[in-house]
Amino acid sequence: MASSVFHAPCGAPSIKQLECQKYVGLRPSVTLRFNCVKTKTVTTRRLVVTASKSHDGTTKKLGISDAECEAAVVAGNIPEAPPVPPKPAAPAGTPVVPSLPLSRRPRRNRKSPAMRASFQETNLSPENFVYPLFIHEGEEDTPIGAMPGCYRLGWRHGLVQEVAKARDVGVNSVVLFPKVPDALKSPTGDEAYNDNGLVPRTIRLLKDRYPDLVIYTDVALDPYSSDGHDGIVREDGVIMNDETVHQLCKQAVSQARAGADVVSPSDMMDGRVGAIRAALDAEGFQHVSIMSYTAKYASSFYGPFREALESNPRFGDKKTYVIRVIELYANYREALVEAQADESEGADILLVKPGLPYLDVIRLLRDKYPLPIAAYQVSGEYSMIKAGGALKMIDEQRVMMESLMCLRRAGADIILTYFALQAARCLCGEKR
Numbered sequence: 001m002a003s004s005v006f007h008a009p010c011g012a013p014s015i016k017q018l019e020c021q022k023y024v025g026l027r028p029s030v031t032l033r034f035n036c037v038k039t040k041t042v043t044t045r046r047l048v049v050t051a052s053k054s055h056d057g058t059t060k061k062l063g064i065s066d067a068e069c070e071a072a073v074v075a076g077n078i079p080e081a082p083p084v085p086p087k088p089a090a091p092a093g094t095p096v097v098p099s100l101p102l103s104r105r106p107r108r109n110r111k112s113p114a115m116r117a118s119f120q121e122t123n124l125s126p127e128n129f130v131y132p133l134f135i136h137e138g139e140e141d142t143p144i145g146a147m148p149g150c151y152r153l154g155w156r157h158g159l160v161q162e163v164a165k166a167r168d169v170g171v172n173s174v175v176l177f178p179k180v181p182d183a184l185k186s187p188t189g190d191e192a193y194n195d196n197g198l199v200p201r202t203i204r205l206l207k208d209r210y211p212d213l214v215i216y217t218d219v220a221l222d223p224y225s226s227d228g229h230d231g232i233v234r235e236d237g238v239i240m241n242d243e244t245v246h247q248l249c250k251q252a253v254s255q256a257r258a259g260a261d262v263v264s265p266s267d268m269m270d271g272r273v274g275a276i277r278a279a280l281d282a283e284g285f286q287h288v289s290i291m292s293y294t295a296k297y298a299s300s301f302y303g304p305f306r307e308a309l310e311s312n313p314r315f316g317d318k319k320t321y322v323i324r325v326i327e328l329y330a331n332y333r334e335a336l337v338e339a340q341a342d343e344s345e346g347a348d349i350l351l352v353k354p355g356l357p358y359l360d361v362i363r364l365l366r367d368k369y370p371l372p373i374a375a376y377q378v379s380g381e382y383s384m385i386k387a388g389g390a391l392k393m394i395d396e397q398r399v400m401m402e403s404l405m406c407l408r409r410a411g412a413d414i415i416l417t418y419f420a421l422q423a424a425r426c427l428c429g430e431k432r
């Protein structure tokens, strides 16, 4: 065989194109072909023949057998091949020095794009993304000022279109965040388990359109709480743990009934994973997964999100529960306490939030637990990159891809990111 064709499982059109191309895209239609043609040069009698190049750059065949080729070489009629190119010249004035006696030169493995690509340790793919989407009852999409490029999407129109766009570039997982009308909010957040509420209705619509779409839901009372807190607030300001868990179980079951694939408690009440698991199982939802916000830090990076949902706490802050046991953002070991509880209570996925400032916690959970790890690149992280890009202080696209790859390198299997669509388009080689 004179040539062989390799099919690279890569959606990237060319090595030199967009930087982002080196990540594996999902476009199934695009296949890279590398034609590796072994050239055959030939000798006739005594004359060395330099076969002329054919139009495709290969050497013309002269119809000579392998044995004749070998015999020619043995007889000293060596076919011609191009000479080794001369050593590239250094600029004038470059000092002439003896080479350092190094047995290890790490730059050797980085010397060409192809070699760098073959030694790449971490990959990023649209399949790693979960796309958080804000929904509301309206028909129009409302831009979110603090999150450029993000909208509160009309659940029947804009949302469906956005999901279609995401699926088109290989993002098939979404997580829904509802903006609930104020009139439906209450101190106990009962709207959270209304089977005909915005979230269950939306899940049914999406599952009807896209049965294989993976739908994650948020389990917490804050969108439904007239106090803007994740749980029920007592007169003295204390968030009531067990009573809140009771509500969360009803919320999770209602979401499962509508067709949710993964329910994700982000409330940080103690014992909620075990209670939700039991409630789901009791209703026949053994197949519904739980992604637990295991290490949700009390972070100022959530600011833009709260604007998006108008869910700022009316008073106080979330520190007694958002940090559950994680004291502010200073604690590291405490994440293990949370992870132990969540794992033993039956969580299927452990989530760390925020993402980039907490890479150490992602790595910690990745090393200590066999469960899949999720990272939430939260609104503040997103908005900072967007703002830096808009001000031309950083290259938005490159910083976006770097931040996502870093979350993967730290150990995240999946990433909840508002960049999901933009990054997936980039991975698929689309420049917009």
Ligand code: PBG
Residues within 6 Å of the ligand: 218, 219, 220, 222, 230, 266, 267, 301, 302, 303, 304, 305, 306, 318, 322, 377, 378, 379, 380
């Ligand atoms: C609340 C919730 C929050 C986020 C996800 N779920 C905000 C909060 O705790 O106030 C934040 C996500 C983001 O900032 O992007 N259940």
